Amino acid sequence: DAKTTQPPSMDCAEGRAANLPCNHSTISGNEYVYWYRQIHSQGPQYIIHGLKNNETNEMASLIITEDRKSSTLILPHATLRDTAVYYCIVRGSGGGADGLTFGKGTHLIIQP
């Protein structure tokens, strides 16, 4: 699975959109981009995933650049409960039997 790079921390004001970037310049054609978050010491929570088209669900939107070398997770109206560590993970079909590879993620802090 391709390696990802994320900023270690970010701040965002409550009610504003939080935009979390992720670089995955070595991503290959069949690899998906997944986002998870972990609030304090709870289990990681699945947010969204995508291949090349932009995706949206009830939690967030995922924007993947046309060359697929980077992506942005957007939380449209951040709340204090969105404070968490956000992980961007690239997952290929070849690594499916293995577990997810978590990096250090981005610690997003929502400010009141």
Add this chain to the structure above:
Amino acid sequence: DSGVTQTPKHLITATGQRVTLRCSPRSGDLSVYWYQQSLDQGLQFLIHYYNGEERAKGNILERFSAQQFPDLHSELNLSSLELGDSALYFCASSVGPSGNTDTQYFGPGTRLTVL
């Protein structure tokens, strides 16, 4: 609530002891993954079972073992415990055996403290 359950929530034991952690996957999921999260190592994949069979191993110590039962619940056995085994242990479940669209859903974890 992901639908994945883990017991116990907390476990405190002594060095040299053996413990068993339990995981019940979401209804309909056949895969169970185990992960360890310690302060210095982050979240690390340990082992994956699919429909009762071991599929892949990650950074799992020889002192650790796992199995998945016919009802699809899984147990992670940790023996000869050391102080460094203190960590959060998560299981995750997914529908299929593999694949880049097979989303994993995580349980709430078991916090193990070895004294």
